[in-house]
Amino acid sequence: MRRRRAAPAGVVRCAIAGALLLCGAAATPALAVGEGATGAVEPTANPVIADALRQVNPRLLRALIAAFGTLKETDPEIAAARARAAEIGAHIGFSPAAVEALLRVLAGASVPVEPVREKLVQIAEAYDLARLRLYAVPGDAAAVQQQDVAAARAALEEGKLADADAALAPVAVDLAPLAAARADIALARLRYAEAAADYGRAAALTPDDQPDAKAELLVRRGAAAIRQAEEGGDQAGFGDAVGAYRDALGRLSRERVPLVWGAVESNLGDALLAMGEAQDDAARLGEAIDAYRAALQVVTREGAAFDWATTENNLGEALWKRGQQESDPADLEAAVAALNAALSVRSPTLVPAAWAASEDTLGNALRSLGERDAQPDRLVAAIAAYRAALAGEPREAMPREWATTENNLGNALAQLGEREEGSEHLVAAVAAFRAALEERTRERAPLDWAMTQNNLGNALAALGRREPDTGHLADAVAAFQAALTERTRDRQPLPWAMTQNNLGSALETLGERDRSRERLAQAVAAYDAALAVFNAAGATQYVEVCAENRARAAALLAKMR
Numbered sequence: 381m382r383r384r385r386a387a388p389a390g391v392v393r394c395a396i397a398g399a400l401l402l403c404g405a406a407a408t409p410a411l412a413v414g415e416g417a418t419g420a421v422e423p424t425a426n427p428v429i430a431d432a433l434r435q436v437n438p439r440l441l442r443a444l445i446a447a448f449g450t451l452k453e454t455d456p457e458i459a460a461a462r463a464r465a466a467e468i469g470a471h472i473g474f475s476p477a478a479v480e481a482l483l484r485v486l487a488g489a490s491v492p493v494e495p496v497r498e499k500l501v502q503i504a505e506a507y508d509l510a511r512l513r514l515y516a517v518p519g520d521a522a523a524v525q526q527q528d529v530a531a532a533r534a535a536l537e538e539g540k541l542a543d544a545d546a547a548l549a550p551v552a553v554d555l556a557p558l559a560a561a562r563a564d565i566a567l568a569r570l571r572y573a574e575a576a577a578d579y580g581r582a583a584a585l586t587p588d589d590q591p592d593a594k595a596e597l598l599v600r601r602g603a604a605a606i607r608q609a610e611e612g613g614d615q616a617g618f619g620d621a622v623g624a625y626r627d628a629l630g631r632l633s634r635e636r637v638p639l640v641w642g643a644v645e646s647n648l649g650d651a652l653l654a655m656g657e658a659q660d661d662a663a664r665l666g667e668a669i670d671a672y673r674a675a676l677q678v679v680t681r682e683g684a685a686f687d688w689a690t691t692e693n694n695l696g697e698a699l700w701k702r703g704q705q706e707s708d709p710a711d712l713e714a715a716v717a718a719l720n721a722a723l724s725v726r727s728p729t730l731v732p733a734a735w736a737a738s739e740d741t742l743g744n745a746l747r748s749l750g751e752r753d754a755q756p757d758r759l760v761a762a763i764a765a766y767r768a769a770l771a772g773e774p775r776e777a778m779p780r781e782w783a784t785t786e787n788n789l790g791n792a793l794a795q796l797g798e799r800e801e802g803s804e805h806l807v808a809a810v811a812a813f814r815a816a817l818e819e820r821t822r823e824r825a826p827l828d829w830a831m832t833q834n835n836l837g838n839a840l841a842a843l844g845r846r847e848p849d850t851g852h853l854a855d856a857v858a859a860f861q862a863a864l865t866e867r868t869r870d871r872q873p874l875p876w877a878m879t880q881n882n883l884g885s886a887l888e889t890l891g892e893r894d895r896s897r898e899r900l901a902q903a904v905a906a907y908d909a910a911l912a913v914f915n916a917a918g919a920t921q922y923v924e925v926c927a928e929n930r931a932r933a934a935a936l937l938a939k940m941r
Contacts, residue, residue, distance in 0.1 A: 426508050430501045432471045438777045440464065441483075441496045448480060449487025472504065481539030482507060482568065489570050491611035495778045503568045506575075510544070510564035511536055513557050525551045529558070541569050552578075556585035560597060563604070572608035576601050576620060583627075591631040592640075598628035599644055606651050609658070618655035625651055638678040639687075645675035646691045653698045665702040669695060681725065689725035692718045693738045700745040709752060715745040728772050736772030739765045740785050747792045759796040766792060775819070783819035786812050787832050794839045803846060809839040822866065830866035833859045834879045841886045850893055856886040869913065877913035880906045881926050888933040900937040904930060 447461040465483060466476035474482075482503050486493045493499045514533050517525070528551045535544035545565045552558035563578030579601035586594040602624035609617030625648040634641040649671035656664030672695035681688045696718035703711030719742040726735040743765035750758030766789035775782040790812035797805030813836035822829045837859035844853030860883035867876045884906030891899030907930035914922040 426473070426505075429472045429504050429508055433468070433501045433504060434497050436468060436497060436500075438496050441500060444483050445486045445493070445496070448484045474504070474507070475537050475539065477539035478507065478537065479539075481541055485541075485569055491570055491572075491607075492780075494780045497777065503570065506564045506567035507536070507541075510561045510568065513561040513564065517557060525555070525558075532561070536565075541565055552581075554585065556582045556593075556597070559585055560600075563600065567604055572604045572612055572617070573614065575604035576608060576617070576624075579604060580624070591633075592637070595628040595631045595640075595644070598624045598631070599647060602628070602647060602651060606654060610654055615658065618651060618658065621651040622648065622655065634678065639684060642675040642677070642679035642691075643687065645671050646679065646687075646694065649675065649691075649694060649698065653694065653701070656698070657701055660705065662702050662705045665698050665705070668698040669702065672698060685725050686731070689722040689738075690734070693722035693726070693734070693741065696722060696738075696745065697741050700741060700748065703745070704748055707752075709749065712745055712749045716742065716749070719745060728768075732772040733778065736769040736778075736781070736785075739769035739772065740781075740788065743769065743785075743788055743792065747788070747795070750792070751795065756796055756799060759792055759799075762792045763789065763796065779819045780825070783816045783828070783832075786816035787820070787828075787835065790816065790832075790835055790839065794835070794842065797839070798842050803843055806839055806843045806846075810836065810843065813839060826866040827872070830863040830879075831875070833863035834867070834875075834882065837863065837879075837882055837886065841882070841889070844886070845889055850890055853886055853890045853893070857883065857890065860886060869909075873913050874917060874919065877910040877917075877919075877922070877926075880910035880913075881922070881929065884910065884926075884933065885929060888929070888936070891933070892936055895940065897937060897940050900933055900940070903933040904937060907933060 444461055444464055447457065451458045451461065462476060462480060465479040468474075469476050469479040472479075482500065485503060486496070486499060489499075511533070514529055514536070517529050519526075528547050532544040532547040535541075535547060545562055548558050548562050548565075552562050559578050559582035563575045563582060566572075566574035566578055579597050583594050583597035583601060586597060588594070602621040605617040605620035605624060607617075608614045609621065625644055628644050629641065629648065632641045632644060649668045652664050652668035652671060655661065656668060672691055675691050676688065676695070679687050679691055696715045699711045699715035699718060702708065703715060719738055722738045723735065723742070726738050728735045743762040746758050746762035746765060750756070750762055766785055769785045770782065770789070773782045773785060790809045793805045793809035793812060797803065797807075797809055813832055816832050817829065817836070820828045820832050837856045840852045840856035840859060844850065844856055860879055863879050864876065864883070867879050869876045884903040887899050887903035887906060890896065891903055907926055910926050911923065911930065913919075914926055
């Protein structure tokens with residue numbers, strides 16, 4: 381997956397000194413394990429942690445992460461970084477050493493850490509739950525257990541996560557709360573596979589006459605497994621997550637705890653949606669749609685408005701993805717309806733990030749409909765949705781999401797521009813793709829960078845075909861060639877072939893304009909490369925288009941002999 385590059389030391393030192401911190405959040409004591417309003421037993425994360433961390437300037441967090449990942453103990457700037465970490469800790473009830481340890485986890489992460497505030501919230505809440513579980517160990521536990529638990533507590537306070545895990549290892553074999561604490565610690569260390577295994581072990585150790593507690597651990601297992609699949613690249617995690625959620629649902633009573641049951645159904649939908657997207661599996665997407673619709677039977681707008689909106693949003697995304705795969709306009713129309721329902725609750729003032737996400741997905745569904753509609757109305761509406769999303773996605777706080785929306789906006793503008801005689805929308809598309817590339821760099825996100833380079837090439841080529849000058853066509857060739865440095869035949873055969881076809885088209889137009897046999901020969905070679913992959917994959921629709929392109933370029937080349 382994608383990893384953010386650390387900033388150079390000079391930038392780090394400047395950023396730590398000048399960034400803003402918090403906006404007056406106050407610390408509260410840790411919460412205890414208890415029976416919730418819905419009836420499910422679940423350790424409750426301290427809500428102040430998320431609220432406070434989401435007020436930290438993301439530039440400061442990135443600077444601190446880079447500092448703890450690069451600075452040595454002898455560097456004087458390390459003291460400034462630790463002072464900032466101590467300020468954060470004071471607001472959330474963590475020791476300075478614990479905050480530093482969590483930032484060091486992010487500095488060494490092998491999984492994506494953007495949006496950085498949300499990732500820090502994730503691991504901080506897991507750390508807090510581990511502390512909560514350890515302080516909830518009964519006082520009459522065996523002396524050896526008490527000794528190891530005390531050692532684990534001390535290690536956590538000192539930010540020594542590995543030592544805390546090691547202290548618990550011998551006593552967590554037979555005790556569900558301690559196995560769960562080990563899982564929390566693994567999650568705080570971004571070790572998703574270990575977390576999933578330990579949550580599963582804790583669930584197995586929980587008696588069957590405690591179905592709610594068992595279900596809570598299974599849900600946590602599913603959440604860790606899906607992160608392992610999405611962020612760690614382990615496809616088996618999707619199946620593990622689906623199995624864990626279904627096991628949890630089998631232990632929960634829809635009649636007794638309807639909102640909990642609905643939440644787990646929605647989680648099941650999330651896992652199936654991610655699985656269906658990753659495996660290009662319309663059947664899994666259909667199962668996700670069924671799960672979301674089941675959840676919506678109990679999660680109502682009147683009873684839990686924001687949860688209802690989240691489920692409607694995710695249903696809309698699943699419908700859009702299946703509609704794309706199956707070329708089914710009915711699914712796409714249903715997706716638009718679900719996303720508009722979500723947006724009737726999600727607002728830019730109350731939940732700006734969630735509102736922006738719904739607007740972005742609405743734009744995707746409208747653009748998919750617009751591709752099939754001769755009228756421009758859907759594409760115009762998609763452009764408006766993307767621009768609304770960009771207003772709610774601050775680039776600094778959510779750089780990846782912002783860049784994705786800029787890329788999506790560019791695609792909608794390009795599609796609209798290719799239908800019109802003027803060049804206004806094509807010019808705007810080029811600007812959107814170039815904006816996306818400011819965040820989607822080759823170093824940070826090579827495959828996303830390559831995709832956007834390909835999209836940029838298409839927009840430039842469309843502009844170039846309308847102009848007597850060949851500058852935009854030459855730029856298009858350069859963009860396609862850049863994309864092919866990461867879109868390789870071995871890594872992404874079909875995207876590679878698509879870009880080869882696009883490159884051939886730009887070279888063909890240049891060759892015809894300049895009466896260049898060399899350019900036309902290069903175009904034929906690009907088409908031949910693309911056809912080899914399309915034929916091998918049985919991609920009939922692409923074979924027909926590319927073969928027609930190749931025949932036209934070859935005929936032009938033959939005329940010049």
